[in-house]
Amino acid sequence: MRLFPLEEESSLSSLYGSKSKLDFILMYLKENPNQYYHGEMFDMSQSKVSEWVSYLLPVLEASLAKMKVMPQSGYCYRQRDKEVDYLLVDVTERQVVRDVDPDNQKEFYSGKKKLHTMKNLAITDQDGYIEFISESYMGSVHDKVIWDQIEIKMKDHNLLADLGFAGIEKNCPNAILPFKKPHNKELTQLQKQVNKAIGSARIRVEHAFSGVKRLKIIRNKIRLKTYQVRDRVFKIAAAL
Structure with missing residues (x-):
């Protein structure tokens, strides 16, 4: 499941590629970590974690709806x-x-x-x-x-x-x-x-x-x- 088209993304992105984004948001949901700790796992600041969570949650929701698994x-x-x-x-x-x-x-x-x-x-x-x-x-x-x-x-x-x-x-x-x-x-x-x-x-x-x-x-x-x-x-x- 591609969450973000690679051709529209800078290679300097703190989460480059769909796999890293999917790993990031699924691990966040599964473990419910402190955002500072999650940032340490992905080598980014707490504020950047908050930004990615805010962005990726609606993307994940839309992807699940497209897969027709949303109730x-x-x-x-x-x-x-x-x-x-x-x-x-x-x-x-x-x-x-x-x-x-x-x-x-x-x-x-x-x-x-x-x-x-x-x-x-x-x-x-x-x-x-x-x-x-x-x-x-x-x-x-x-x-x-x-x-x-x-x-x-x-x-x-x-x-x-x-x-x-x-x-x-x-x-x-x-x-x-x-x-x-x-x-x-x-x-x-x-x-x-x-x-x-x-x-x-x-x-x-x-x-x-x-x-x-x-x-x-x-x-x-x-x-x-x-x-x-x-x-x-x-x-x-x-x-x-």
Whole structure:
């Protein structure tokens, strides 16, 4: 995959050739290094690392889109013409640096994780292939609120979700959620078996998130600060 035409590039470039650029940006995503350290690896200054990261991320995103491996994204999901048994939906969170602004701190604070995070909703098939990634949301936003802001156009396939999406069955008749334990009562044996079956099937979406989090820039705290860059990095990670 050629990221930069050699004939338009000076041989004095700090990253000459497509291979060096691809090595640079993939290693950055995989290891999530301090930019000063990454600069030492590639014999350049920290500021030059920042410049290359800013330039190469959109180039990599465009290249992955051209290769048709980017999942759908945005605020509308249209199921593709692909044979599937069922679909799964879940939300994943990743840690971000705490904002200096107190109001922003509250927006990014996730009560579930007890950390400052960003969230993305994902829809996968039964094999764990990520079909759709939502826009990124601040950690304080509830999973169901994210769902409500997305237009879902599905065929007649079942959609497995967890109790964080309670209520989606009202506008998504094919949604299947586990039974919630009644107050001061116990679930029946049949309900427990149904919940176990749903949990066994839903492990696929967790495996999908685990695959994305092989990149340390997703698994660990991301130090890149702008919303656009954080959002782009997650979509690139999903494609990779």
